[in-house]
Amino acid sequence: MNPMEELDYTDSVAIIGMAGRFPGARNLEEFWQNLRDGVESISFFSDQEVEASGVEPDLLKNPNYVKAGVLLEDKELFDAAFFGYSPRQAEIIDPQQRLFLEYAWNALENAGYDPQTHQGRISVYGGAGINSYFFFNLASNPTLLRSIGFPQLRYSNRQDNLATRVAYKLNLKGSALTVQTGCSTSLVAVHLACQSLLDHECKMALAGGVCINSLEKTGYLYQEGGISSPDGHCRTFDAKAEGTIGGNGVGLVVLKRLEDAIADRDVIHAVIKGAAINNDGSDKVGYTAPSVNGQAAVIVEALAMGRSEAETISYVEAHGTGTVLGDPIEIAALTEAFRATTHQKGFCAIGSVKTNIGHLDTAAGIAGLIKTVLALKHQQIPPSLHFETPNPKIDFANSPFYVNAALSPWQANGMPRRAGVSSFGIGGTNAHVILEEAPVIQPSGPSRPWQLLVLSAKTKPALEAATANLVGHCQKHPELNLADAAHTLQIGRQAFDYRRMVVVQGLDDAVKVLESKDPQRVNARFCEPANRPVVFMFPGQGAQYVNMGQALYQTEPTFWEQVDHCCELLQFHLKIDLRPILYPSKTQAEAAAQQLKQTSLTQPALFVIEYALARLWMAWGIKPQAMIGHSIGEYVAACLAGVFSLEDALALVAVRGQLMQQLPAGAMLAVPLAKSALEPLLSENLSLAAANAPESCVVSGPIEAVDAFQEYLTQQGLDCRRLHTSHAFHSQMMASILEPFVKQFSRIRLNPPEIPFVSNVTGTWITPAEATDPSYWAMHLRQTVRFSEGMAELRQVPER
Numbered sequence: 176m177n178p179m180e181e182l183d184y185t186d187s188v189a190i191i192g193m194a195g196r197f198p199g200a201r202n203l204e205e206f207w208q209n210l211r212d213g214v215e216s217i218s219f220f221s222d223q224e225v226e227a228s229g230v231e232p233d234l235l236k237n238p239n240y241v242k243a244g245v246l247l248e249d250k251e252l253f254d255a256a257f258f259g260y261s262p263r264q265a266e267i268i269d270p271q272q273r274l275f276l277e278y279a280w281n282a283l284e285n286a287g288y289d290p291q292t293h294q295g296r297i298s299v300y301g302g303a304g305i306n307s308y309f310f311f312n313l314a315s316n317p318t319l320l321r322s323i324g325f326p327q328l329r330y331s332n333r334q335d336n337l338a339t340r341v342a343y344k345l346n347l348k349g350s351a352l353t354v355q356t357g358c359s360t361s362l363v364a365v366h367l368a369c370q371s372l373l374d375h376e377c378k379m380a381l382a383g384g385v386c387i388n389s390l391e392k393t394g395y396l397y398q399e400g401g402i403s404s405p406d407g408h409c410r411t412f413d414a415k416a417e418g419t420i421g422g423n424g425v426g427l428v429v430l431k432r433l434e435d436a437i438a439d440r441d442v443i444h445a446v447i448k449g450a451a452i453n454n455d456g457s458d459k460v461g462y463t464a465p466s467v468n469g470q471a472a473v474i475v476e477a478l479a480m481g482r483s484e485a486e487t488i489s490y491v492e493a494h495g496t497g498t499v500l501g502d503p504i505e506i507a508a509l510t511e512a513f514r515a516t517t518h519q520k521g522f523c524a525i526g527s528v529k530t531n532i533g534h535l536d537t538a539a540g541i542a543g544l545i546k547t548v549l550a551l552k553h554q555q556i557p558p559s560l561h562f563e564t565p566n567p568k569i570d571f572a573n574s575p576f577y578v579n580a581a582l583s584p585w586q587a588n589g590m591p592r593r594a595g596v597s598s599f600g601i602g603g604t605n606a607h608v609i610l611e612e613a614p615v616i617q618p619s620g621p622s623r624p625w626q627l628l629v630l631s632a633k634t635k636p637a638l639e640a641a642t643a644n645l646v647g648h649c650q651k652h653p654e655l656n657l658a659d660a661a662h663t664l665q666i667g668r669q670a671f672d673y674r675r676m677v678v679v680q681g682l683d684d685a686v687k688v689l690e691s692k693d694p695q696r697v698n699a700r701f702c703e704p705a706n707r708p709v710v711f712m713f714p715g716q717g718a719q720y721v722n723m724g725q726a727l728y729q730t731e732p733t734f735w736e737q738v739d740h741c742c743e744l745l746q747f748h749l750k751i752d753l754r755p756i757l758y759p760s761k762t763q764a765e766a767a768a769q770q771l772k773q774t775s776l777t778q779p780a781l782f783v784i785e786y787a788l789a790r791l792w793m794a795w796g797i798k799p800q801a802m803i804g805h806s807i808g809e810y811v812a813a814c815l816a817g818v819f820s821l822e823d824a825l826a827l828v829a830v831r832g833q834l835m836q837q838l839p840a841g842a843m844l845a846v847p848l849a850k851s852a853l854e855p856l857l858s859e860n861l862s863l864a865a866a867n868a869p870e871s872c873v874v875s876g877p878i879e880a881v882d883a884f885q886e887y888l889t890q891q892g893l894d895c896r897r898l899h900t901s902h903a904f905h906s907q908m909m910a911s912i913l914e915p916f917v918k919q920f921s922r923i924r925l926n927p928p929e930i931p932f933v934s935n936v937t938g939t940w941i942t943p944a945e946a947t948d949p950s951y952w953a954m955h956l957r958q959t960v961r962f963s964e965g966m967a968e969l970r971q972v973p974e975r
Contacts, residue, residue: 186480188369188447189436189613192286192429194278195383195545198245198422198532207549209531210557211582216532217407217420219243224392234396242394243407245422245533250274250387257633258344267313267323268331271303272340274425275385279341282381286429286441287667290345295378298349299338300368301427302360304386304537306332311389341381349377355537357600358494359452360384361426362540366450366606368430378435383427384538395421402498402534409534410561411495411527412502412569412578419496422533426541428548433614443613445548448593449481455603463601465501470508473605474595475515481609483593485513488523488609490556490585490594491576492543495527496534503568505597510574517575524579526559540598540606547594551612554585554592622658623730625680628689629664631671638673638699646689649682657682675699708800710969711792711815713785713808715960717843717898719777721768723784725758733794737787744822745779748829753780774901778807778832779825785811786821801972802932803965806865806904807831809935809955816928818946823923830919831956834912841903842881844874845896846888850963858884862906865960873898873960875906905960913953920949938964 193203199216200206209216220242225235234240253273255265265273279299283290290297309332313319335353342351350371354364361384368380397405404418436443455469478485493505528546535542550556562580565571585592592612599605630645632638649655677697679685688696727734742753757780759767770776785808802812814824843864846853850866857863857874861884864875874884888895927943934941936954938961945951
């Protein structure tokens, strides 16, 4: 292997997304099936069909009239509302531009990117064919011309609006260039996109082409010596080859610098090693004729740009029009280019997609490129159709090439599989691209057992269709990594108003739940656009239990890292590792549950779990605009807000719990009464510890006093509940520890909160002065938790 053949991806471009619709194929999966199976997607019409399309009977009688065409299913359909067009606006837009816009969207979705949220410029390059729709459907309609006006019709049908229309509708802020080089348009667009990426003008680029003939089932008049076939078949490189047939189609690829694609863990379909374009100049017999020298030069340049030796190319997707003049010139040019570095014979397969779908004009190059990418992915070379006897004007025996006439395995032969793709335009603009199979990327590692799948659409029927599509995709691809799919659905899709979400465990579960739409597991609703701020809420003592967050600790790295870090810091203060208490063995579970009832351990344990959970949400991108905590929970809120560091917060919580542990035992009682009704009933030994809701409070005090009060309330018909606490928090029984607790603050730095949170002491937003005053935290320990007022304060913010 030549030193230049070392795997160097510095100047390479990855194909990370593809979309297209070609004759006989609604999507690329069907396109590959047709290619693999050798399907010719050319239609032949009856006299009645052709006459119904408006062909004159006299023309139909002409023996040279060929009743054949290459149709594109549903090419007239367009989801106007999805792209913000009214039906009237859509019907006067060139169908080529409508399809190109639709498939640009599809290509970005296939790549897994939402242009609205993507950080980086996205460029778009593409071209369209002659706008027959304008001539035959719009300009010929005088009523329409009068009602719409020619300027509006012109604006909606100018070919040079193709790329900028996509940029506008999809909010793409890189370059937006419409390319017009005849038949080579779409491959030239790919080359320009690659150059833009390698010059770092953009982060990603869309490139492709479209060609739509608005006339249906009309056939064509064969002229000897022209480009059209006399019988509707394209027999590239065969002795009977006499031309091709025009077709319809659209295709786009999404491109990114290979090094970036690898770093971003994109799906890489193939790699563009090198690309080149040139023009024949006047070195040919006529303007529309091809040139051996021009084609050979562009192939040599593309090989050089890709640092690839010709003998490493094992397949060439030829321009391959099947014309008397074009085929021999193309093989002569390829042979001249390859002979510059190798004299091997018959080692490189060659074929042409035009034998399957005809000549797609401005979309011909992208059709050939996508075909070759699919062949690389499947490691098979599909057959080039109708090849029986070699064209006598082509010396295949002494060339590097042989026509691949049957489906064959694509052998690697110790090298990455590589291919060349050619596209040559009338007028002499030539393009050639060197493709290489995608590098082997390590698959995603193990993920959490449960995955969140989210779907959205602009309409309810579209949501149902999206759900069915996801189910079908899961069924067709049992090898699918569900975590990868969940990531793409969340990150790579634009969020619309009709939404559906489900939490599933594995592909089979996903299919089962989405098919059944079990309301217990599937959440679907219409969400009007709104700014919905997130509030973090942190519970207080009494919410603890053994194995809090155990599944998260076992599966979520962010969670377990935070828990471990906090527990390691706490060991200095507690002289014990909390983890065996939080997550004990089965034999130690009962003992751990008793330990968690000790407030000296309860408070640090709650803080650790709540803090780790908050950090997990924040790592997932869910960040609070406000917070509220209940008692010890406010310490978590204050720590996240930056009032004190994590180390200081843990020290304070540990001391707080230890000081409370030293106090005489007490009790707390949940009472279903309003604050105003409860306070007159309290004796001097009892305190209102918390007002949690309009009709729910907590009383705190000595055990005997609480027992007597509970008996009294029960006799009054009130259903009261004792809380699982060891002490009478937020009562006068805390008075003796206030001073020693305040002294702990002399050792730490207090800062104004960076995230607003609601105070338990005041029931409203904490002020910087309160947050940085040690006496506030003493009052917080002793005084009533005004949680109900705090919740009311939170609800004052619109849309919260």
